[in-house]
């Protein structure tokens with residue numbers, strides 16, 4: 465037998481209802497904020513991610529699934545959703561349409577990582593993007609959408625942490641200060657941090673190595689270096705969140721992994737997501753579209769990891785709809801009643817009532833067993849007598865009560881009783 469590739473997972477029919485539930489809440493929540501779904505390709509030109517995600521990031525440096533196609537083009541399975549949406553926005557001239565542009569996505573994404581709980585090589589994201597609005601109200605709207613999504617899922621122990629990483633101007637000064645601070649400790653820090661020191665010292669702040677954390681704890685903080693405009697922007701975001709009753713803490717060590725962020729960055733974290741912690745992350749990326757070779761368009765967005773959301777929901781015992789079976793199982797006794805069961809099932813289905821009949825030539829007892837196992841709500845039994853009377857014996861599997869229901873009234877009965 466050939467096994468599933470490392471870091472990937474099957475979602476089985478018995479567990480899909482959980483995914484459908486989270487996806488439904490994601491869609492409904494996004495739509496209450498007037499975001500519409502966008503679907504972009506699973507693979508893009510490698511160059512898009514190199515430019516869009518940034519080549520000082522872990523994603524571009526070590527995590528991408530890149531290969532040459534048969535036409536010798538370098539393509540990459542998307543490691544995240546933002547770059548593809550930005551490309552689609554530019555390529556389709558969406559800046560000429562109604563602005564702000566608001567879109568959400570539900571995608572699979574691919575990163576070559578060391579698999580652990582909540583860290584896979586193929587994983588899934590719900591994300592949202594808002595382009596064209598530079599003001600703090602857009603940041604607040606995106607954070608509020610993320611917060612509402614988590615609340616609508618019934619999650620209570622997920623905390624919001626925010627920070628500002630400033631703009632190009634004030635960050636340059638800060639990077640200098642960071643370098644001065646870290647320089648004497650470099651020999652004691654990890655190899656990744658030594659590489660980051662040259663390329664992007666900001667990333668040293670969120671190093672996950674225990675030893676490095678000893679040095680990052682007292683490092684200079686970006687929020688102390690914000691320029692006047694960035695400071696005012698951050699204050700306004702905090703005011704709007706406060707006004708909307710969205711609790712948050714300011715965490716100066718959040719810097720986010722991708723190169724394109726500026727100003728507001730945020731994370732929703734939960735202890736239940738294990739060592740991984742972050743279930744949803746996002747921020748403002750005013751330089752992304754410019755980096756992709758176009759004129760600047762202000763942008764803000766987030767992405768949530770679906771697998772981590774499901775982990776946290778299980779840990780918090782968040783409400784989950786029942787894993788329901790069909791509404792009605794039609795059990796036939798002999799050949800004639802089985803044929804009737806088949807016909808009735810077709811009729812019920814045409815009326816939108818889900819149902820099932822025996823396809824395995826089982827006894828009535830075994831049909832009941834199957835109906836019970838697959839969580840059918842009603843079992844309508846048809847035998848010789850029922851055929852003669854055009855009436856089924858309908859058992860309610862929830863409370864074991866039974867009623868005789870005329871064949872013609874069966875669809876209505878199921879709809880009303882369920």
Ligand code: ATP
Pocket residue numbers: 544575577582583584585586587588589720721740742743744745746767768769770771772
């Ligand atoms: P991490 O610090 O955990 O590596 P990240 O900064 O790389 O996260 P983002 O690129 O911001 O993550 O992606 C947004 C969300 O997608 C994360 O908060 C997480 O919930 C989820 N995610 C990212 N990588 C993975 C993965 N390999 N497996 C499962 N979920 C993931």
Ligand code: MG
Pocket residue numbers: 522721
């Ligand atoms: Mg990562």
